[in-house]
Amino acid sequence: MNIKGNEARCTSCHAGYGWKDDSFDFSDETKIDCLVCHEQTGTYKKFPSGAGHPVSEPKKFSGKEMFYPPDWNRVAQSVGRPQIENCGICHFYGGGGDGVKHGDLDSSLFHASRDLDVHMSPEGGGFTCTRCHTTKAHFIAGRCYKKPAFTERKSLIDDDMVERIACVSCHTETPHEPGSKRNDHTDKVACQSCHIPEFARQNPTKMYWDWSTAGRMNENGKPLVKKGDLGKAVYHGKKGSFRWENNVVPEYFWFNGTMEYKLLTDTVDPSESVKLNKIMGSRDDPRSRIYPFKVHRGLMPYDLENKTMLSPKLFGKEKEAYWKSYDWNMALEAGMEAHGLDFSGEYTFVETEYHFPSTHMVAPGEDALQCLDCHADQGRLAKLTGFYLPGRDKNKVLDAIGWLAVFGSLAGVAVHGLMRKVLAKKRG
């Protein structure tokens, strides 16, 4: 799945404000919408498939929600520093809906309780996004893709000009009371691992998305929609089957802040789940920490001959668009053509994984994980091997010998004592 070929829809958030066709210059900085980040009336709404533009006259979106043209004067005069609403309107709805992509970013953060997010909640820190995502001439800190969100772990006490704020910037590398063993964890365990015990703690997040089942229509010939018990669609004729979850326990991996991305030109091996992004880092890397992730799994189209992932054209008025004809062959052909890439015509759906680091929805301290959540046999770090984790790891042979010696000596003294007693009685 990719923006390319679907620009008119995706560019309502993704870069490409005012996109019309392939002649759009994505490097032109004047084609950035100032208002979406800075207006403060809350009335500036983009039409979902308008390439980032609001409507110029009242218009309905897919026969449901009505969109009205903005009151330009009011909107323009309201500009100020971005608030949670400005950022959230895109970032909470990534992937085409609330909580689809990120497990730690959804509309529940617009008015977060302290339990949900100690930083963003008005009862907590009352932070806006830019409190941590510091900016410098519109370069916003904290992206976490190819480059780490921050490269140096510095507290603001060490350096008050830190541009990319991380947990340690305010909390330091020894955030717990002096002498606490918890402080000894910060060289290997990210703060997030204990302090985000679960994500999607209020709104559900999409955990699984199977595109292969898409295309079923209801009796009116419209895409079939089935609602699940979390109030979210578990099936949509346009998109396939989904699984939504609440209070999701993250998966944990060594992470140095960088990801490696599968490209449409990369050949992939679908015999195991294709990692669309690979988490970089290892225990031996001093920059790596154990970090919590949402792993979004699914089934996505794959070219059987070229052995690459495929990107369909989903959106558009053309008949090739999947959401027009519901024909994967045409949609994949058109989608790959938009990329200038080959499609063999042979496709299937393969299992994929996408990893989202969790860093928002930091819970109050009292809700953080306890020792036993990891220091136990089947704890949260059961899958992270290659190091000795007290409470989890044992040497089976040593334990066997140890217990044999313990129970052997218990049995030995029991027999010895019994013999003493019996023989003493015999002697009279």
Next chain:
Amino acid sequence: MEKNECIYLYTRFERFWHWAQALLVLILILTGLEIHGTYSLLGFETAFSVHNFCAWTWLVLYVFILFWMAITEEWKQYIPTFQKLFAVMWYYVYGIFKGDPHPVPKTARVKHNPLQRLTYLGIVSFLVPFQLITGYLYYYYNAWPQLGWDWALRPVALLHTAGGFAMLVFLIVHVYMTTTGHSLSAHIKSMFTGWEEVEDTAGHEWEVKS
């Protein structure tokens, strides 16, 4: 048995360090096994804190004990000897069942038999320091890189575990051995009062020599 008389064998501080160590070793084994993941009782964090508190307590106590040993010359009670060692071993394997008298009765100057001497010397000069050293290495794991040590935690953790098992085995046998006095509770009683009832207070030829 009519010749029995009481001798003052264990001084106040000696009795104190004995029971303090008994308490410490018991708590350390219990909390250690909990940290090891054997069972859940106090909760990992409490077990961990109690374990460390006991470790510090023992370290301090250990220093006091060594000091006491040195100035009271009680360390001489722990000089190892092989004389009568096998006689004592044979007594516990065989003679005790026949009701034979102990080959090395306690006297004021020889409060420990050769087997005890060897065992306690091993405990005090090897096992306890071994547990203290491996334990503190374990505790200060995070400081290793600063000291330039590129070690893995596993061997240290396993050695400490092995020492813990050894301590538990000692504890079991030691507690059982207290029942081998002239009555089941005689030895335990003397460890509380300091007074031990003995049959013969005469010196021993092997002790006289040392």
